[in-house]
Structures are given as C-alpha cells and as structure tokens.
Amino acid sequence: MENLYGKLTASLIDNDLSFPPELADIINNNISPPEKVTADDIYVRAMYIVSDEVNSYGGRFPADEFETLIRLIIDSPVLIGHRKDSLPIARNFHAEPVRKEDANWIKVYFYWLKNARGAETLKNNIDGGIYKECSISFVFSRPECSICGDDIRRCGHRPFKEYQTADGTKSAAYFNYRQIEKVLETSIVYRGSVHDTSLTNELFFPADEQLKAGNKTNNSAPLTINRIWEIEQLDSESQHQVMPAYESLRIIVDKSDEVLTARYWDGTEIVSQNLAEYLNSLLWPDGKYRLDCRLIGYRGKERQKLSELAEHLDGRKSDLSRLEMKVYDFIDSDDNSLDLSDIVKRHSILKSMSGCVSGMLVPSEMASRDKLAETVKKYSTRYGVEIIDCLTDKKYLLTDKKRAFFDIISREQISGRYKYHLSSKIGNSRVECITPVISGKTLPIGQSVEIEVSSIKLKDEKIELISPRIIDSINQGGANENLELLVHGRPAVKSYPAYTLSRYRSRDARLVIELN
Numbered sequence: 001m002e003n004l005y006g007k008l009t010a011s012l013i014d015n016d017l018s019f020p021p022e023l024a025d026i027i028n029n030n031i032s033p034p035e036k037v038t039a040d041d042i043y044v045r046a047m048y049i050v051s052d053e054v055n056s057y058g059g060r061f062p063a064d065e066f067e068t069l070i071r072l073i074i075d076s077p078v079l080i081g082h083r084k085d086s087l088p089i090a091r092n093f094h095a096e097p098v099r100k101e102d103a104n105w106i107k108v109y110f111y112w113l114k115n116a117r118g119a120e121t122l123k124n125n126i127d128g129g130i131y132k133e134c135s136i137s138f139v140f141s142r143p144e145c146s147i148c149g150d151d152i153r154r155c156g157h158r159p160f161k162e163y164q165t166a167d168g169t170k171s172a173a174y175f176n177y178r179q180i181e182k183v184l185e186t187s188i189v190y191r192g193s194v195h196d197t198s199l200t201n202e203l204f205f206p207a208d209e210q211l212k213a214g215n216k217t218n219n220s221a222p223l224t225i226n227r228i229w230e231i232e233q234l235d236s237e238s239q240h241q242v243m244p245a246y247e248s249l250r251i252i253v254d255k256s257d258e259v260l261t262a263r264y265w266d267g268t269e270i271v272s273q274n275l276a277e278y279l280n281s282l283l284w285p286d287g288k289y290r291l292d293c294r295l296i297g298y299r300g301k302e303r304q305k306l307s308e309l310a311e312h313l314d315g316r317k318s319d320l321s322r323l324e325m326k327v328y329d330f331i332d333s334d335d336n337s338l339d340l341s342d343i344v345k346r347h348s349i350l351k352s353m354s355g356c357v358s359g360m361l362v363p364s365e366m367a368s369r370d371k372l373a374e375t376v377k378k379y380s381t382r383y384g385v386e387i388i389d390c391l392t393d394k395k396y397l398l399t400d401k402k403r404a405f406f407d408i409i410s411r412e413q414i415s416g417r418y419k420y421h422l423s424s425k426i427g428n429s430r431v432e433c434i435t436p437v438i439s440g441k442t443l444p445i446g447q448s449v450e451i452e453v454s455s456i457k458l459k460d461e462k463i464e465l466i467s468p469r470i471i472d473s474i475n476q477g478g479a480n481e482n483l484e485l486l487v488h489g490r491p492a493v494k495s496y497p498a499y500t501l502s503r504y505r506s507r508d509a510r511l512v513i514e515l516n
Helices: 022-031 063-073 119-127 208-212 273-280 306-313 343-352 369-379 483-488
Strands: 004-013 042-051 077-080 090-100 103-113 133-145 162-164 170-172 175-189 225-228 240-244 249-255 260-264 269-271 289-299 322-333 365-367 385-389 395-398 402-414 417-426 429-432 437-439 448-453 455-459 462-466
Touching: 022 042, 022 090, 022 103, 042 090, 042 119, 042 133, 063 090, 063 103, 063 133, 063 175, 103 119, 103 269, 240 343, 240 369, 249 306, 260 273, 273 306, 273 322, 289 306, 322 343, 365 369, 369 385, 402 455, 417 448, 429 462, 448 462
Parallel strands: 077 175, 090 269, 225 395
Antiparallel strands: 004 042, 004 133, 042 103, 077 090, 090 103, 133 175, 162 170, 240 365, 240 385, 249 260, 249 289, 260 269, 289 322, 385 395, 402 417, 402 448, 417 429, 417 437, 455 462
16 A cells, blocks of 8 residues: 655643653663763753644544554654754654643653754753744555545545534544554654644653653553442452542652652553642652552532543633542552552551641551441442452452443434443444433544443343443543443352442442343
C-alpha cells in the first residue's frame, strides 16, 4: 500500500529549568551518544506533540495508536520548520501519554547540549514564548474513515462534511491515522494546526523508577483495586484493613525533593492547572515517595460527582468550590530503612509523617474474621468501603453496585438526552440487552462503556439490567468481572454472616444475580 507522509502541528511546551539527574541516564540509554551526557551538559524541554482530537486537516490520532507513536518518536531529531537541509537542533529521548484538559496527548521530552552553538538562544526563545508551537512529520499507510471504516481515499467521504450515520444522526467525517510506520522528525514551527495549543512552564517528570524503565509505568499488583459485591469473596483466614470509600478520583502522588507529579492509577500523568495549584498549596514532607490517594470534589459540605470533578480538573465550569485529598496507602520510597511489607506498618509510617500527609490519612480499622461485617458497617459510606487484605496486600472495593463492559449498538436522541442500546459477549456469543440506558453523555456507536447495575438477569437469551447507569469514572482503579462470570458463576461462600451493602445503608442480605 502506498505510504502517506503527514505533517501535523501542535504546541511546544516550555518546562521547568530543574530536572532530576536521572534524565541523563534515560538519554544515555535511549539515544546512546558516543560520549555519555550528564545533567550539567544539557537543556531539556518538552512538547505536547499530538492529541486525539481532529486537527485542521481532518485527521486524528486515536488513543490506541499512542503506544506505537511513542515508540517511534524516541530518538527522532528535532528540526526548525521541517528544514531537512539543516542539521537537527535537538533530539527526542522520552515520550508518554498524558491527559491535558479534555483530550489525550503525547508529551515528548527533547534535549540539546549547552555548549552547542545557539543553545542559549534556543532556550531563551522557548522560555520567553517566542517559540511556542511544534510539528511532527511521519509516515502512515491507511487513513481510516470515521464514517465507514474504509480507506478515505477510496470511500468517497470527505473530511468535515456531514453524513448520515446508521442510527439516523449526522456526523462530520474525519480520518484516523492508521498503520503508522515511522516518525521522520519533529520541528519547531511558526504556526500549528492542532486546536487549543498552549504553553506552560510546569514540567512534571515521571518518578525515578519509571524514568529508569523508560516509557513503562508501574502497574504492580498493589495498585489494582478489585471490585467485589459480597463480603464472602474475601479470605476468611486473613485480617483486613477497612476504610471508607468515596466517589473520588484515584491518583498516585509522586514526590521527590524538587518535583511533585500527579498520575492516574494506571501511570498516566494528570495535566491540570487546578490540580497543580491545589497540590502545591499543601505542605508535603521532604523525601522521595509515592502515595495512593483519593481526590474528592466538594461544593460546601456536599461531595460532588466525578463528572463535576473532571470538569474542574479540565478547567471548565463546574459546581465544585474546593478539593480534598485523602491518603490511603504508602506505595514506595527511596528510604530503604522503611518497612513497607504490610498495611499496618505503612499506615504507621503515614501517621508519623510531617506536613499534610498525616492530616489527610483516611480513617481505618483492622478487623479480624468475626468482626469484619461489623467493621464494614461502621465505615461504610453510600459508595461502600475499601478493604486491604493484610496477608496478600490485595485491595478491594466492596459495594452493592456491579460493573460490566458493554458496546453501544445504536442510540436515539430524546429531549436532549440519548437512549443507548447495548450488547455484550457471554462466552463466544454476543447478546443484546433489553434494557436501554439513558444518559446526557454524547457517545459514539461502537464505543465500549462501563455500566453500573444493581443486578443482572439473563432472560430469554437476552440481558436485563436492573438500575443501570453509565458511571462517572476517570481512570478509576478496579478489576471488573466479565459478564460471563457475573451471569453464570458465583464465588464460593465462606463462613461469614450474610452481609452486603445497599446504596444508602447496610443490610443483612445478599445481592442476587437472577437466571430466568
């Protein structure tokens, strides 16, 4: 297939002048210069190079192509104005996916030598706002049409022109960049084509261990939260740490001596001016460590939905009047003398920490087998409780709501809202839902959505959802049960008192999945 050459512009990002010396190790590992560089030898800046929004050419980088693009960007040159008759002025050495406002971006770090000719001029022009935008030059093979999925060079659809879709609505066509083969270079340019480009002097680098691992993020088992619906799914032989659960955004706070980084639970950096201002207003203890935290949005004394919190973090208008952070666990530290082997020892360390950490520590209680149901009832909120198994260190969210993934197969617009019709797989078969879900969210046909329900029935070979809703979730931690297990299987019941949670209160009953 014929290769396509693309040039796409985005914004150059001015960054903090200080950075961890470990960055030089990343450069030496990823670039392998003939003479190794040190932190004193180089300047480092970063750029938001592409997003998953449609650009002025009608093209779009879908988020599922980011992994390939990140791999190809590393070790590509940085030019001025795509001038390939001139030598590079810098080189890209690291890239990562980030969330900026309401779009997914790829953030690229690049470096140049301090003693190179024009080095100070380049730095000053970036820091002074003269050089603000950048561009990527790349090779790809398939422009995928958003309307029909075919090659847009042959299907007849044209970018930005509206077409009627299968559900009767009209949608403007665009194309996805598919089969990306090579990144030729990135360039500093005079004008970009990506919507809503911006300049920032805030630079959040990954935590040291993540830097040493290149672009890999730490998704170790302790970071995973397993959603459960019955207390019987816990190990009856273990003790458990019980804590209240809130409708909140789970974030990982990375703290070093000079850098504070906020990340979603999966390692993706959170880029938010409002969040940065809040975090920087707190007095964090010295040292290098990572904390497992929950961010809660309030209006007065009332906790707000995650959708309101998301709008606030994106800089949009919301009902939030303040943010509040809760610390749930100590993940790791560069202090090898600390014993982080179990949750009791970690919480003891958190209580002894100075600054804001001890004051933000979530209330908790250790419960043995015979006291677990009573302790769960004591700490339960309308959202449930979080539980840590002291033997295995596994984390759980015990709540009365069940979650499962479904695909949108059609939609109808009703009074400014949408009625979504769904389907899902049970084994090797695709099964339709007889229960539509109504939401104010605008979601495309074919997208997978996470639905929360109180129970699930299989009725006449179709799925019936009880009290379904599309959840307001932003990279929430959790291991969701597949639908086959929810419908056809039940966990072994251990010798606990029958107990579960209702939405507003605790009650002695079990949640039931009914098979008709």
